Amino acid sequence: MLSYFIPTAKGLAPLLEVELKEMGIENTKQLNGGVTFDGTLEQGYKVCLWSRFASRVLLKLSEFKVLDSLDLYLGCSNIPWEEHFDVTSTFSIDFSGSNDEIRNTQFGALKIKDAIVDRFRKKFDDRPNVEKRDADIRFNGRLWKDKATIFLDLSGSPLHLRGYRTIAGEAPMRETLAAGIVKRSGWQGEALLDPMCGSGTIVIEAAMMALNIAPGSLRQTFGFEKWKKHDDECWKTLKTAAQVYAKRAVNQCESRFYGSDLSKEMIEIARQNAQRAGVAELIEFSVADAKKVLPPAELETGMMITNPPYGERLGGFSDTVALYTELGFHFKDAFAGWNLSMFAMDTELLSCLGMRAGKSFKFFNGPIECVLKNYRISPKRNQEKVEEPLPVSTSPSENPERLNPWTMGRAGDKLIPEVNVNSESDVLLKEMKQIKPAIYSEAFANRLSKNMGKLEKWAKRENIQCYRLYDADLPEYNVSIDRYGEYIIIREYRAPKEIDSGKVRRRFLDIVSTVRYMLNLSDDKLVIKVRERQKVRQQPESTKKQTLVIHEGQAKFLVNLQDNLDTGLYLDHRITRSRIANMAQGKDFLNLFCHTAAASVHAVLGGAKSTTNVDMSKTYLDWAEENYAENGIKGVHEFIQQDCIKWLQHAHQMFDLIFIDPPTFSKSKRMADVFDIQDDHIALLTSANERLNANGEIVFTNNKRGFKLDIDAIKGLGFYVKEISQSSIPEDFKRNSKIHQCWILSKHDK
Structure with a gap:
């Protein structure tokens, strides 16, 4: 009887053992990484031909104790290698395992190779050559603690290579x-x-x-075919029977x-x-x-x-x-x-x-x-006729007679009745527990529900389509959630490296599942993105322009929800844009770092005489022109692609109102120097001051946490300084008072 070890991938050993028994192989035993059995050569061939789960078929040649590299060499020297292959054949060694003395698999394989070569030299005054890729015959050495086992690899190339898949896709799954x-x-x-x-x-x-097609019947070669003890007649009989059966089975x-x-x-x-x-x-x-x-x-x-x-x-x-x-x-x-x-x-x-x-x-x-x-998947049931449901409110607190949309869901396939939002909290929670999804966070759901109750009523009253529902209110649920009409965008802030990645994944899954459940979103209305905590002023990489037209007061804007981190509209500057509209009547308006020129659109609609938009991104400037077209704006308006710092140094035009919303930090191929808002804001405002008319004003804002405006230097430029940070933060950003800072710099005291 011959001894075999059949390695397989983790998780497949139980299936492999059952499969071997179905082949009539007894005395099987599961070991770490595979199954062993004692059997005939025909049974070894049968596993090569018929196993769907085996990685290789290894025939044991020898087993001996190993304390150091010399033991490994001597043990392998005693194996009659010449009985298995000729000196004219090529061979290769695969080695796995280690102990206190043999710590490197390459070193272990080298010792076995030396033993094989030295034995052939001693007997034939010649040696076989090593061929790592396409060897005529392969051997396998495995070391576990103080025991080494040497195998002949009957399979040759791994058995998952059936022979039918010559081209695979990205990240292919083994057969x-x-x-x-x-x-x-x-x-x-x-x-x-x-x-x-x-x-x-x-x-x-x-x-x-x-069809019961033998997986090995499609392969061209096996490792045993150049083995000196190979029984070719036995193998051909097994393979022919398998091929004939497959043709009949189709x-x-x-x-x-x-x-x-x-x-x-x-x-x-x-x-x-x-x-x-x-x-x-x-x-x-x-x-x-x-x-x-x-x-x-x-x-x-x-x-x-x-x-x-x-x-x-x-x-x-x-x-x-x-x-x-x-x-x-x-x-x-x-x-x-x-x-x-x-x-x-x-x-x-x-x-x-x-x-x-x-x-x-x-x-x-x-x-x-x-x-x-x-x-x-539960089969669909016949829907019983039910009374027409009450209208669904978009706000949990809008009307006690109307019902909360996020309590709508599915339990099996029955529609869950809506729950009166004025019910006692324990009744509401009881209903939620019956219908909530498998992944669900009570704490996050409660906070989101509270925000919805406050903000949705406010948004409806103010006729606001786009607003922030949640912004990392709970530190462990580190996302922002924005509504754009019917769409919801979840932006995941990147977690610090020291936070366990598994915990981050689980919490993010909590968020996504809970948001879909609470807002009863259809499949195409949820957008998920990943971003850094700071506002990133980067040119969009994609130009697919999956756009949506949204309204903000009198203005209309194209926003892109899908293609980029940036949608094209900074929601935290909603009030600032409205203030600019009120300030712009009859004025020449300059928008530096203009982005998609949302502030400029408001300025024009507020009566600005002209607008000049400067940005380094052609993509943003094209987008800005589309926003102008969407609002039917014509007249004296410029769109200039250039570094704002350089443009200010060479510009000659004068302006009555300037809006500056620069990035916190910027460096690109088109910029000669690195721009840092804290270090460079005085130089920037000095250059802007040179382009400002006698009674002009600058609206200056940025979103750098911890930013300190150099008041003395600003006053030295002849400005009166009025901070409007708190009054410029809209209701949906009140929970994050540091979202931005904003000042009005005037040439005259108001």
Whole structure:
């Protein structure tokens, strides 16, 4: 009898052991990283050919005690290597493990290589060559504490390389892991759909299972083929039987498979892979967005198995949260009655689906610990006729007879009745506990609800469409939340490096799930972004211009909610812009660091005679011109792309009113020097003063925390200084009194 060790990926060993027993292999034993058994050579070949979960098939050659490198060398010297390969063949050594004396895997492999070479030299006065990549025969050494085990690798290249996938997508999943996911999903042969199939690995592996295609039958070579003890007749018999069976099985399979992906290129790759795997007739591929894909019309139920992208594949964790949340809403609506199996990087992400899992399994995708969760999506029930609901208020406190929209939700598939906001708090909390999602923060929800009750009534009274609902009110929930009409933007402040990343992810998931639940948002009305705490004045990188027209008083502005961190409108300067409109009648207005020229639009609508807008960003200036066009503005108005500091030094025009809202810090290729608002504000205001008429005024603001205006230097320029910081902060920013500072610098005392 021969002794084998069959390594596999973490999480697959139980499946591998069951699979070996189904092959008729007894005396199996799970060890760390795989399964061992004693059996025949034919059984070793059978594992190479039929195993869906094995990484390799290792045949034990020797086992001995090792205390130091000499023991390893001598133990390997006693192995009759010449019985396994010739001196004309190439070989390679894989080594893993360490002890107190052998601490480096390369050193361990080197000692085994030396023992092999020296034995051949002693016997044949010649030596075989080492070939790391395409060796004729491979050996494997494993060291555990004081015991070394030497194996012949019968598989050669890893067994997850089936042979059908010549091109894979970004971050491809190994075929062995895909097979494990299908097995753990509980799939029983019903229709199977992967709505984010990539190169098709999951559906192809499932189809091969349905046809009982031996995974190894597609491979061109195995490691044992140049082994001197290889039984070629035995191997050919096993392989021929497997190939014949597969050809017969295609016409007998009743299962059907569907794969879709947003990428047309990946779908074409998936089709080619399925063709090579021999399962193309069973799989229907299509190009579709997973957030919009629908089940095949002929199916009432089925199984969805998928591995959504995450992390850098999407652009960041926040993008991943948004995707999973939208998938949850869509799957529950479009795939009612289906089974769903989702593979993801962590449990918290899957909680965004808003569903309760029946079973959960831990896997590893390479070094990344992942989880597979199985769900049963509740079938849709016949809706009973109900009375017409009362109108829904946009404010919890607006009308005691009207009801709070964030208490609307789903429990299973029944609509939850609205809750009277004047009910006792314990009754309200009881209702909330019955309908809240799996990820939900009571503390955050209470604060957001309080803000909504105060701000939504104010916004309606003031006819304000865009305002801030929440700004890191609770330190542990470190985001800002803005409303832009029907849209909600969650901006995640980057946490300090010393904060545990897992805790940051969990809290952010709390926020996203709670906001969607409380505001009853549809899938396309939530935008998630990541930003630094300070206002970042950066030129947008994208020009997709997913714009929305919003109103602010008499003005209209184009805002871009999706493409960039910056929407094109700084909400904290709403009052400042209104003040500028009141100050601008009949004046020549200069807007330095003009951004999208929102202040200039207000100035024109307030009666400004002319406006001049200066900014270093062409993107912002183009955007500014679009804002002018949106408001039907014509006349004497300039848009100048230049460094504001340099422009002031060479400009000749004079102005009656100047607005300066500079960045806190700036450095770009177009600037010769670094600009720091604290160090450089006097030089900036000195240059601006030279362009100001005798009775002119400057509105100067910035958002640097801890900024100190040099009052004495300002007065030395001949200005009267009036701070308006507190009165310039709107109601929705009152909780953050340091959001900006603002002054009016006048050439005359008012």
